[in-house]
Amino acid sequence: MIFNPVLPGFNPDPSICRVGDDYYIATSTFEWYPGVQIHHSRNLVNWSLVKRPLERASQLDMRGDPDSCGVWAPCLSYADGLFWLVYTDVKRLDGNFKDAHNYIVTSPTIEGEWSDPVYINSSGFDPSLFHDEDGRKWFMNMLWNHRSNSVGGSPKHPAFAGILLQEYDPDAGKLVGPVKNVFQGSSHGLVEGPHLFKRKGWYYMTVAEGGTGYDHAVTMARSRSIDGPYEIHPDTFLITSANAPDAALQRAGHGQIVETPAGIVFHTHLCSRPLPGTRRSPLGRETAIQRCEWRDDDWLYLSQGGVMPFVEVPTEDPLVDPEPTKATHRIFDGDQLPPEFQWLRSPEPEKLFSMTGSALRLHARESIGSWFEQALVARRQEHFVFRAETEISFAPETIQQAAGLTHYYNRHKFHFLAVTWHEKLGRVLTILSCPGDWPDGRLEFPLDEPVQLPADGPVQLALEVDLGELRFFWRVSASEDWKQVGPVLDASVISDEGGRGEHASFTGAFVGMAAFDTSGSAIKADFSRFDYAPR
Template sequence: MTATIRNPILPGFNPDPSICRVGEDYYIATSTFEWYPGVQIHHSRDLVNWRLVRRPLERASQLDMRGNPDSCGVWAPCLSHADGLFWLVYTDVKRFDGNFKDAHNYIVTSPSIEGEWSDPVYVNSSGFDPSLFHDDDGRKWFVNMQWNHRTESFGGAPKSPAFDGILLQEWDPVSKKLVGPIRNIFAGSAQGLVEGPHLFKRNGWYYLTTAEGGTGYDHVVTMARARSIEGPYEMHPQTHLITSKDAPDAVLQRAGHGQYVETPDGQAYHTHLTGRPLPPQQRCTLGRETALQKCVWRDDGWLYLEQGGVVPAVEVPAPGETAAIEKPARVETDFDGPALPDEFQWLRTPLPERIFSLTDKPGHLRLFGRESIGSWFEQALVARRQEHHSFRAETVVEFEPDTYQQAAGLTHYYNRHKFHALAVTLHEKLGRVVTIFSCAGDFPHGRMTFPAESGVTVPFGRVYLAMEVRDNELQFFWHPDGYRAWRKIGPVLDAGVVSDEGGRGEHGSFTGAFAGVFAFDTSGRAQVADFDRFTYEARPFTAE
């Protein structure tokens, strides 16, 4: 009896899944955008249970995203294995709005997933979503979408001509550079916005899967094949292998951008990103997640979803009998170790010692107040992914501000224009206070508001902070040291704005929501805040 894969297999912000099998081991690499360290790699031996094992882009020589705008940074990595090495191809995107993208592509390698990865080798900057294909004759081919800045249709507009086909060029691993002619091998289908290319070979055919339609509700996985890697490529009989664009009631929406993999006994699967929107605004508060579909090869030599059609399923058969291991609903982090726990990340900087320490005050996460919450350069914000539509997060902070320019606390965070924060700060008349900072969207102005008005005075000492997110609603709580009863503060806030579709809407941003702690000191004196613990707990407020 086979087990069941339940989608999404990687809940919360885990988009653009590239899958790679080495023997009995499966690995999935996903995009991390402006979050550091770069690229998440999960491991599984059964396609059912997955564990985060590595973020390989972890030092300044590999990745420095200070100054990268929101939703830039590491886009669409591709993970492969050949010649005794793991190969990771990735883009560092330096611009989002406007006609230009400034997308630089690199390759890093390692003999093992969990070992140290090499310094990057620069490849090109002609577009994003790079992929490396290792042919059976030993040659290696680099593919990426080509970006055309000469257009009046950009920034997520449908059918954008800026997405100017898939480029192919040979990669020479000896000289470590691209060689030979550059060929545009695939223009995409009528769906438009062709990107996310992945090549594989089967029975003498070169198969190409791409993402199209943008990363919103018209997203698709398109498939084509050719006898020569250079083409011409013929389209799949259905054009699209996976999509929910014509199935508005499907649980898994925004289905697209994935990669093919085979089990050791030849069973076929295909990853894809997906989103689970919440009514009534249809906002994906968990961002773009990773799902996996069971596929079959038919007599016509084409790949199809096993269940038929193109709409992805929530539950699909696993290749074996291993059942899913239940994950704990509550995860409490006490910061007693010398390293940041695996589930946490920070923003942009390759110099984490400037924004936090786990040794300055043992048993605590110490944040050094730097630039404002939402800075593109150096802000002290450490957070973990939101993985459930409803959850509660708690922390305890010791913080003694001496100016209103210093603040520290708890945040539900997406980017500089989409966040809610409960902060301890200073008010000239009220003294030390706990208050709310809220920025409910990047359109049209992205102005911050203060729903708790001037704040609530708190005595000196530790302050306990909490937030409950119930689908689209967020409520903050607090209490001072020595008290046990939680007190509500401020109104119920719109948690749904902390989502891909919040603010200026679909295609305006495409990362995911985080829950975490922060500190800033815009006076430049780096006031410290010490956090004793952080708890994240899934809550059955509503049916998931």
């Protein structure tokens, strides 16, 4: 069986591509750097992260991009001996505009260095590139209409104004010929995320509709001509949980068709798993896969029936078992950041952190939550119940300096256990918490008094998340028992739906190490290890 989600934790907008016996899924990374995650599999069951291709300033610079902007909805394809990656860098979220710039990069291999980007257009987000049988290439994206007063205005969702199609000339590196709005979507509204698949002379388009919240859906349409007109699937939706409030996989939508060498069809999609009894999804939008089948009417349907996504899905090879979940124990004694970690926005990581050979050294920069240069290195939360630990060596000299362990979503949703300085007590431990205060991002300080620490030496920090509850712990050395610090905090707010809500929060919960120095002196904070263990 395939057990969904196959990519747990923040991995939305999955674009799937097969080359021979190798499958690749590209997912959105938004403001997290490097841009785009690409996972590899040979059986659709077990996946491993193999590349984040947007890794230098000429490809991507997101400093100043607001929360949940940056890299949206990549499309990965293979043709002419090259992998093609299309992506959007979104520079604005609020108001009538998005300022969504679309680019293409290429590489002969997934793991190698990818090209500098070719700029395509800025007319909307969710770009896609289709390689037709005659060798022509077609570029699509949704059209953003800034004239609407709001996304939910009248007529329904006027900002989402259809799917644009235009030919792409790879030799000239630009779009050519007429641009045409080829599909307005169904009455469900909010049409986005287009992908094309060709079979028996039909062009099949799957799109995302309903917004990326609990009304999300994969809608299907087809046409004999690539530029339409497109007729909608008899059931409208191929995949959705919109009318299934008890389904294990919620918010299902936005994915792509892939066909195995044996001709079996699967469709990826994003989904989320809310905490029991809530509509809060701390793991963000995750990637799942559904098995499909072509029926006599030449339409695609879920092979297990209906439109609701399944957790357990039959695969081609019944002998393949999912790999067991394991804890990760990272000792920072090398010269490379372990692959599960990312940082925020900046293409100049040397300003934010370095590997000393015995520690991950954060060079404390702007405040936690900054949209520009923030020294925060973290990994995805992939389990509802887990424990994380680290050890920090840090000698603050002012209240403006702090470093420690954080459970982080964005600038208005985080909890931060920090070593800092107090005028009377010297080096202390405190908690800075922002439990969803949007738009101001004002802090709360859950400790009545900071905890005095020894004047120098390393400190060990830990946190435990149990569904919607978070507890912080500390100790000076391994010979001591762990001591809880502060009250139980609300972990559920570190979620898509916490604070501002699902339609403006597109990433997921991270856990990691952070340091800030608002004096501007860039004090160093050394972390010797980081452990992540699901419970």
